[in-house]
Ligand SMILES: Nc1ncnc2c1ncn2[C@@H]1O[C@H](COP(=O)(O)OP(=O)(O)OP(=O)(O)O)[C@@H](O)[C@H]1O
């Protein structure tokens with residue numbers, strides 16, 4: 001088993017290395033602590049599950065004694081990375097970008113903190129802090145002069161767009177690789193950063209940085225390196241981290257710990273689960289291998305690997321408290337569970353689900369059918385009565401089959417919340433006012 005001094009071998013064993021560029025990164029890492037960076041563009045106000053690999057890789061470097069540097073793309077986010085994209089990215093306003101930077105910074109600070117394992121203190125930078133002062137003329141003269149157009153055109157991110165999209169690509173996005181390249185150069189000079197990590201789609205941009213450093217940078221100084229990890233994909237070829245409703249967000253304001261837990265529990269097939277355990281968790285490889293050997297044998301409890309994955313990832317993203325909330329809500333909502341729902345579990349379950357508010361007088365003593373119609377879960381009272389009679393309605397997770405039943409004070413959880421469900425999927429959290 002590779003020791004913690006051999007971080008590259010450790011990452012390789014866990015399926016977290018696609019390519020290494022620049023030479024013998026393993027020897028450089030063994031020789032002493034390195035500063036290692038990964039960049040995150042503020043294209044949304046939260047990171048998503050695809051970004052988790054970058055954070056896991058930074059955390060492994062940190063656990064092995066290296067300093068993680070998370071770079072916010074306050075400048076690059078204004079340009080847009082064409083890598084892995086089939087069409088031009090939409091332009092965001094400065095206000096949107098600032099709000100997105102703030103949202104992502106909060107997640108980076110939390111996930112890279114000591115709660116996910118100790119190590120050298122993380123550093124968080126924003127590339128707007130140096131690009132703000134770079135003039136166009138200075139950039140063209142000092143950086144552009146050292147970039148070859150032929151090389152830039154040959155990058156996968158450019159070639160695929162020139163071939164696929166008859167709109168081609170804007171000059172703005174074409175220059176993106178130089179901006180990311182300049183980041184690496186600048187940070188190698190000013191912050192002693194020696195390694196850049198990123199998804200495999202980032203290789204062209206990483207190499208652009210190594211090229212600039214070779215031409216302009218440290219000269220005979222210490223070498224710099226790139227390390228890419230494979231994109232997280234399922235065996236069927238789809239990208240992990242996309243759900244029917246879009247990206248799987250890491251910010252609890254956009255996706256509750258319960259929802260993240262449920263996504264991981266419900267959408268990872270057995271063929272993928274052990275690979276994801278290796279890539280996304282910090283569990284010992286021997287434990288994962290034992291689970292892999294047990295999977296599919298008669299003694300194996302179905303979904304236990306998925307449950308482990310969901311728990312470990314939810315804890316990494318949301319901490320122990322987030323995991324406990326997710327587990328409490330999951331237990332409370334298990335079919336047939338007679339667990340008492342509490343307000344915290346209910347709020348967790350309903351985060352992201354629609355909510356409605358009605359005055360107490362419209363709820364306590366009112367027919368359930370009227371309430372279902374009033375909150376819009378059913379088009380009419382008559383339709384609501386039919387659904388109740390057919391067994392399709394649940395109140396606080398308990399099936400209600402009497403079409404004339406009225407709601408009572410005892411149906412209000414902590415005196416203020418009712419979880420209504422019409423059919424399997426249509427859930428609504430009813431807040432009861434004064
Ligand atoms: N499934 C994934 N596995 C690993 N890394 C990912 C994954 N999805 C995204 N990334 C990394 O995050 C970076 C930023 O992703 P980005 O914001 O472009 O979203 P995206 O999911 O790639 O977008 P889209 O799929 O909508 O084009 C990517 O360049 C890639 O390196």
Ligand SMILES: N[C@@H](Cc1ccc(O)cc1)C(=O)O
Pocket residue numbers: 038039040041071073076081127179180181183184198202205
């Ligand atoms: N281009 C990266 C983000 C990034 C930005 C600036 C960098 O210096 C490095 C990486 C992405 O789209 O995910």
